[in-house]
Amino acid sequence: MQRKQILGRGANLSRRDFLKLGGAGLAGAALLGTAGCGGGGSGSNDVLLSFGPDDTGTLPKAVEKFNKQSDFKITYREMPSDTGQYFDKLRTQFQAGGGDIDVIVGDVIWPAQFAANGWISDVTDRFTDADEFLPGPMQSATYDGKIYGVPWYTDAGLLYYRQDLLEKAGYSEPPKTWDELQEMANKIQQDEGIKNGYVFQGAEYEGGVCNGLEYIRSHGGDVLDPNDPSKVIIDSPESAAGLATYRSMVESGAAPQAVLQYKEDESHSSFLNGEAVFIRNWPYMYSLAGSTDYPDVKPEQLGVAPLPVDPGNQSSSTLGGWNFLINATSDKQDQAWEFIRFMTSPEQQKFKAVEGSFLPTRQSLYNDPEVTDNVPVARLGKEAIIENSTARPVSPFYSDVSLELAAGFNSALAGDTSPEETVNTLQEEIQSITEQGEQVS
Numbered sequence: 001m002q003r004k005q006i007l008g009r010g011a012n013l014s015r016r017d018f019l020k021l022g023g024a025g026l027a028g029a030a031l032l033g034t035a036g037c038g039g040g041g042s043g044s045n046d047v048l049l050s051f052g053p054d055d056t057g058t059l060p061k062a063v064e065k066f067n068k069q070s071d072f073k074i075t076y077r078e079m080p081s082d083t084g085q086y087f088d089k090l091r092t093q094f095q096a097g098g099g100d101i102d103v104i105v106g107d108v109i110w111p112a113q114f115a116a117n118g119w120i121s122d123v124t125d126r127f128t129d130a131d132e133f134l135p136g137p138m139q140s141a142t143y144d145g146k147i148y149g150v151p152w153y154t155d156a157g158l159l160y161y162r163q164d165l166l167e168k169a170g171y172s173e174p175p176k177t178w179d180e181l182q183e184m185a186n187k188i189q190q191d192e193g194i195k196n197g198y199v200f201q202g203a204e205y206e207g208g209v210c211n212g213l214e215y216i217r218s219h220g221g222d223v224l225d226p227n228d229p230s231k232v233i234i235d236s237p238e239s240a241a242g243l244a245t246y247r248s249m250v251e252s253g254a255a256p257q258a259v260l261q262y263k264e265d266e267s268h269s270s271f272l273n274g275e276a277v278f279i280r281n282w283p284y285m286y287s288l289a290g291s292t293d294y295p296d297v298k299p300e301q302l303g304v305a306p307l308p309v310d311p312g313n314q315s316s317s318t319l320g321g322w323n324f325l326i327n328a329t330s331d332k333q334d335q336a337w338e339f340i341r342f343m344t345s346p347e348q349q350k351f352k353a354v355e356g357s358f359l360p361t362r363q364s365l366y367n368d369p370e371v372t373d374n375v376p377v378a379r380l381g382k383e384a385i386i387e388n389s390t391a392r393p394v395s396p397f398y399s400d401v402s403l404e405l406a407a408g409f410n411s412a413l414a415g416d417t418s419p420e421e422t423v424n425t426l427q428e429e430i431q432s433i434t435e436q437g438e439q440v441s
């Protein structure tokens, strides 16, 4: 079985080089992408699973439970926590013929690219209860009308705040606008002598893309036209205004200079060690509050709210989350599916929500009191967040688009490029990726 490979930057052969090859070159390059038979597996009957580090400890616990009742065993291989670095590792393995991983826990931004290359299995026929899952995550697992994964948990950007500190300062509500956030952060930071007012993920990586998009969209801008996703529309006054607000967080001193390098770990460590008043983060962080690693800030001290907005616009949260995917070259397709069904069952999703504050992908769990009573993030999530969260562009070239966005947003946040210059450059770069993509597909 041979398939044309859709390559991305950082691949052995860059996508642009690939495009330059043309005719005969394409045929040669196709050999690189052979999704052959065999491969996969970790020896014997065992099934190899990959995912990033799990701070909440819920994944190893679930794997252990599965292994106790199964006649084959799951082995968990830990991958980098930076989703881009994890992606690069997988891509290298796929390009080398498939690698040994059977089940991949993959970011919602990957299925389009992996599916277009034939690297992951089409599970449409097996996945008979797909309509019980949330539509947003299901869309992330769908490419060209076929389903390539089972959504495990969903993510959305949230604003967490120190309820105790806001009350002390006389605020009865969390901020609704970015300006209010900045003002409150500056005031409480000074009054209380706290190191940081507001922290988030501003580094040049995928999380920085998620953060930057929230500013652009909550000012009425976007990257692609929602009504015609082939049209790039990032070069607009609204998007520039979004990046100006983003930059102002650092410029005003509300956020430390260090946010330029912050990913999830650095930002949650700052907040959970009591060094920040506000943080933008994903739902998982709630379960870390008051844990042995972070005893200083207790869940009772936390408030959670939708992300702020520019007045007159809508709050926007980037849709994140992770899906179970099966390596197309794995010879353990049935075992992989059995494990995935176990992990995405209502019982396991409930366990993950209650213990790890991860948002379930099964719709029914949002009406389950055990979940809503124990996981305030889930209560807020379904009503205010999940239904309003917006996906990143779905494209076989998303990894290229993301690299441009990550660099542009980080440079705008640093003040190295003006907001206008940034959206103008991004417009050209993304347009060129999209146009070249159309020529090969």
Ligand code: GLC
Residues within 6 Å of the ligand: 083, 107, 108, 109, 154, 155, 206, 207, 208, 210, 264, 282, 319, 320, 321, 322
């Ligand atoms: C979270 C999200 C994922 C996103 C990543 C960025 O893990 O679930 O979709 O790409 O953060 O750091």
